[in-house]
Amino acid sequence: MRYLGLFLIFYVVCAEAKSVKTDHAEIIIIGEKNIINEPGTIELGYKFTLTPGWHTYWVNPGDSGGPPIFEFNSPKGWAIKDNVWPGPQKIEYPPLMTFGYVDEVVFPFQLELKNLNDQETEITTKFLVCDDICVPEEATLLLKLKNQILNIEEKPKLLKKWQNQVPIRAPPDTVVSSNGSLFKIESNLISNQSQFFPYDENTMDFSSTQIFENGGLSFQVFEDFNGSLEGVIATENGFYEIKGASPSLTNTETEITLLIAVLFALIGGLILNLMPCVLPVIALKALSLVKSSADSNSSVSLNAGAYVIGVIATFMAIALTLVSLKNAGELIGWGYQLQSPVVVALLSILIFVIGIVLITDINIGSGMGKLEQYINGTGPLNSFLTGALSVVVASPCTAPFMGAALGFALIQPDLYSYLIFLSLAIGFALPYFLIALFPSLISLLPKPGKWMETLKQLFGFMMFGAAIWLLWVLANQVDANSLLLVLVGWFLASFVLWLFIIKFRYALLSTLVVSFIWFYQLGNWEFQAKNIVQDESSTNWSLEKETLLQRNGEPYFINFTAAWCITCKVNEGVAFTDKVFNEFERKNITYLKADWTNRNPEIAAQIEKYNRSGIPLYIFWNEKLDEPMVLNEILTEGYLMEVINEN
């Protein structure tokens, strides 16, 4: 063994790498290890040590200079790959700007060894080494493999350092936008130290100013630039490659979709009336209008009008809250309210109580606001409050069904957000709006009678269904103890309702006491977020995982989902069949699941990058696609297979 050691040392000494010195540089090939045990790809690098203060150039040298050139022929059994270019630094000679490396640089490259036979070759490099003045130089390096020893200098750390400086594909959160010839690159990794280095000379004035602001880097390109923006951006985390961003596409796109979004919001609002948790409330309102149609037409108009105003006011209040939260820097999306277990808990109790009221036809004492009267009663105030109530009750339903549209609304400029919410509100209130305008329409509704009572009770059961669904959402968010607290809340709510029904004298007092105790508990009882085993499961999405997959060129599919998202669950049931998963496996597509049931800023930020803030959202990527592909919101097995196979 000792002799073997000596033997190795002997050869290491023999294969000692030799650097080549020129007037202003010393060049040597470095690597990780010079003992080569098996054929394969060897990571190497051309190391240039320049006269202190002198520099050589990046692949795009800027206003003057030129990148080093390496000339070689791969001998038998070898394949020498072209070198890669570590990110450069600015080297300014006002008014000129050049891009390169000062004092030292390593250009990484790969050597592919098909066998371990002795072999050697010469690599000639021509390069410019410059200070204030510039000198063209040339050096010929010998790369030699003898007795499995490669004549390189072992500098694994230095090689790694420069390899890490080679630009990688920008993380998916990087957004390039343009307004005319003004470009902006946004990413949370960009800082005021960041700099964009274009690959192409015809892109921009190299010495033009680059302004950092609000997490973005802005700069001007040539007026006649119409190619796609390609280059490298220096960030805190290293260099990223920007590829294929064309000028002025984003703006027009936004305008078109704004119009569509407003239209869809209007239609969506109308459809909301049919949602299981909304329909009962609204249908009852309609019924009460029918009842009141016995009164004058003007009273019908007044009631319907008050209801419309109630709806719009509540929607705008929600919009205002969401927009202010957004402007305050909170990452939110629609469905946000359902990520708060407290909100889900209270909603479930509210809907449960409405259900009981509907099936029991109770008449709560007149001493307090009659819940039933809020729904059933007439009078403008009641109608206004019913409007507000139906929006609140509708909100759990809008989340799963309207997520994408409202998500779009939230990432728009504030004014647009309000516009979209307004049209949603108008759509939602449209039937009543029409009744307010044309009270005679009410005569088209069936005549009141016993059937109304039966229908009301039926609707009560729909409310129970909605309440159960909310409980299930909650079960996905919190632990069993917290869930128990909510069920106790259901129990107490039904109990105090019963006290009212039997006309217990202290019903109101009992309600206050019970509510106080329960709410106190709720405040104390920290909703224990269920321990979702985040990173242990291999299918759980993280930005890191996604970036890694992209970097390695491995295809992936991301399912952004949540327990409260009905569309997501339907899609998962319908489209994610064994056949699809088998196809994923066959094509080596990594399946990642981003679960948004609980609040998660990383997921929220990611969804926003796709100009969404709601789910479902499905993303597919493979090497052939420049940008990750956003799939339809409604999935079928056939559609998924098509996407996988055609891209």
Next chain:
Amino acid sequence: MKIKILSLLMLSLLASTSVKHGENAPSFSLLNQDNETVSLEDFKGKKIVLEWTNHDCPFVKRHYDTQNMQSIQKDMTENEIVWLSVISSAKGKQGYVTKDQAKKLTSDRNAHPTHVLLDTDGKVGRMFSAKTTPHMFVIDELGKVRYQGAIDNLGNTGALFSTDLSKAKNYVKNAISELVSGKEVKDKKTRPYGCSVKY
């Protein structure tokens, strides 16, 4: 935000003073090697070649050492084409010369410029956005810029030093001959190569 963007736009306007193809070359007056004032207007009606130069720059040296530059200059000036060699090196920087040194350089190298112009403060160089030595401009009889960029296609690192210059594609020669025969200049703008101008 708005102000920053605006200032960015203005900065870029200031920066993009580079001469545009087909537009009038900026007019200037400079002192030549004999201390005479030479203006671009003096040569209205003639074709003009501007050559940014720095005699110590290896790229310029290569063109002069191989007699490549001189032969083109001779060829041009014999055909009534004005050749102005401009030196924008600041005092103390590489390539800076006095008037006497400029005259000596011309005779030593057997060069044939119509004038050697001294742009020591770099004003004219910046007006033309001259980036490298050599950086060439061709101006037609009407004072319009017809070509700007490299002298030839040997801009790749080392190419200039390992190629027979007579075999290169010389953009300036081509532009002039295209202008002479009344054709549109094919290569209107190329990336200049060489040493940076030592402003």
